[in-house]
Amino acid sequence: MMDHLLHMLLLSLAVTILVEGVLALLVPFMRRHLKEVVLVNLLTNPPYVLAILFLRILVPPAVLILLQVILEILIFYIEGSLYGYIIKRSGEPPAHPFLFSLAANLLSIAAGILLSR
Amino acid sequence: MYTVLMEKKITLLITTILHFLVDLCCIYYVTGILIPLARDHGQYLRWVVFYNFMAFAFPALLGLLADLLVKKRQLSLAACGCFLIAAAFLLRHLPSGIYGTAAGLLPVFLLGLGNGMFHIGAGIRVMEHSLEQDRQDRSSATDLNAHAPSPASRVKYAPPGIFISSGAVGVYLGGLWGRKYLPLWNVFLVLILCAGVVLLVCDRLLKGTSAHVPPAAAEGKKKFPPMREILLPCLLLFGVVVIRSYYGSILSYGWKTGVLMGLVFTLFIVGGKFFGGIAADLMGIQRAVLLSLGAGGILALFSFSGPVPGCLSVFLFNMTMPLTLTLLTLLMPEYKGFAFGLLMLALFLGTLPTMVFDIHALFSGTGLLFLCLVSLAGLLLAVRMERSRL
Numbered sequence A: 001m002m003d004h005l006l007h008m009l010l011l012s013l014a015v016t017i018l019v020e021g022v023l024a025l026l027v028p029f030m031r032r033h034l035k036e037v038v039l040v041n042l043l044t045n046p047p048y049v050l051a052i053l054f055l056r057i058l059v060p061p062a063v064l065i066l067l068q069v070i071l072e073i074l075i076f077y078i079e080g081s082l083y084g085y086i087i088k089r090s091g092e093p094p095a096h097p098f099l100f101s102l103a104a105n106l107l108s109i110a111a112g113i114l115l116s117r
Numbered sequence B: 001m002y003t004v005l006m007e008k009k010i011t012l013l014i015t016t017i018l019h020f021l022v023d024l025c026c027i028y029y030v031t032g033i034l035i036p037l038a039r040d041h042g043q044y045l046r047w048v049v050f051y052n053f054m055a056f057a058f059p060a061l062l063g064l065l066a067d068l069l070v071k072k073r074q075l076s077l078a079a080c081g082c083f084l085i086a087a088a089f090l091l092r093h094l095p096s097g098i099y100g101t102a103a104g105l106l107p108v109f110l111l112g113l114g115n116g117m118f119h120i121g122a123g124i125r126v127m128e129h130s131l132e133q134d135r136q137d138r139s140s141a142t143d144l145n146a147h148a149p150s151p152a153s154r155v156k157y158a159p160p161g162i163f164i165s166s167g168a169v170g171v172y173l174g175g176l177w178g179r180k181y182l183p184l185w186n187v188f189l190v191l192i193l194c195a196g197v198v199l200l201v202c203d204r205l206l207k208g209t210s211a212h213v214p215p216a217a218a219e220g221k222k223k224f225p226p227m228r229e230i231l232l233p234c235l236l237l238f239g240v241v242v243i244r245s246y247y248g249s250i251l252s253y254g255w256k257t258g259v260l261m262g263l264v265f266t267l268f269i270v271g272g273k274f275f276g277g278i279a280a281d282l283m284g285i286q287r288a289v290l291l292s293l294g295a296g297g298i299l300a301l302f303s304f305s306g307p308v309p310g311c312l313s314v315f316l317f318n319m320t321m322p323l324t325l326t327l328l329t330l331l332m333p334e335y336k337g338f339a340f341g342l343l344m345l346a347l348f349l350g351t352l353p354t355m356v357f358d359i360h361a362l363f364s365g366t367g368l369l370f371l372c373l374v375s376l377a378g379l380l381l382a383v384r385m386e387r388s389r390l
Helices: A002-026 A028-058 A061-089 A097-116 B002-037 B041-057 B059-069 B074-093 B096-100 B102-130 B135-139 B158-179 B185-205 B227-250 B258-283 B285-301 B307-318 B320-331 B336-355 B365-387
Strands: none
Touching: A002 A028, A002 A097, A002 B365, A028 A061, A028 A097, A028 B365, A061 A097, A061 B227, A061 B365, B002 B041, B002 B074, B002 B102, B002 B158, B002 B185, B041 B059, B041 B102, B041 B336, B059 B102, B059 B336, B074 B102, B074 B185, B102 B158, B102 B320, B102 B336, B158 B258, B158 B320, B227 B307, B227 B320, B227 B336, B227 B365, B258 B285, B258 B307, B258 B320, B285 B307, B285 B320, B285 B365, B307 B320, B320 B336, B320 B365
């Protein structure tokens, strides 16, 4: 079971970093911050995946979906805040860290759904 | 300059040795004196939680008060802590009936408060030596690994690591001797009283710092940095320490049996804390973090198979302790006591899942790897954020 858990964590992390990394390369104000994008996702993705795996065991499916949405919103906010701090401190022109976070997370979710099929 | 350097080294040596002694005495008290006095396991657990609260959670407030009120007499504060611990040892002779009442909490209160006061007082002095630099020097460093050896005034990660490392040996031996109910309380009472006296003498004789003190701080007007600047990196560092504390509390490997193996394991923990700061000073903090948590996480995957990967992974993992402490102090350099206390609070919170709820989830190779990776990300982000404040 632990091998399966490790597989799930690593796969999810790899897909998330790949998707959001490619998006970061395409977005001008995030291009310089690729390392930070990797680190932010390393920080948020494993706890998110673990939380969902535990919740799947503990709560019914309808509640799980609601909690998943709440977690996604939380992740979006945390990542947006982190990106905003990093961009602001680097003295770059006005950027849209929360917009990037929203787009990145939506793309990751879509990629995850596609892969699960 | 030579005299100042010697005084700094002497202060570090003394506080490191006394840190061992204080933790030894406190854990001996908790395991060897409180257990026979408790009427049942529930009462003992309440005492332990109360002690941990006073020793680890309360110091955040204590540290803040020390920053505002104590000024230069930090070692005297540490000495007071030793005397409070001695008072707890004296109160061991209270009639056993009292321990069933609220008054029975008094020795536990004194023990925990004394422990906290020692850590804050000695910790502030050690961090002052570590941060004795001009921030203008650091602002000229654009390389994020700019804490390679360099002349004169750079932040040093080594002193806090050296100071912190000795506590783990004290905790181990105190627990070992306490559980065997060795009659050492009078020995420890004398030793802790001597420790207090030594600290008072040191505070009088060893100034040990030609610290660059910003004029505002010298006049007693300490400025807390703007919250929007430091909140995110502080939260990241706090979270990393909570994770590290939880990590440490769930390690109960099957191969870790017997006194000898327990001692070896403890020495690897000590070694990690001791060399973590030194490694950061030599190779730069980012490389030290990557080595510690990257390599440590990979080894953690195999840590269940035997003592070699297990001990190495715990050595590497503990290297981050002085790094998180120094980084947090860099974020609020005029509030070193508060920074030290905040991380002690994080240590307390990290032990709650196992201490109160007995949750050992994530005690697996994958779980430990996951904890290492998340800590790695949090710590590296905090480093980058701290650097970008210059």
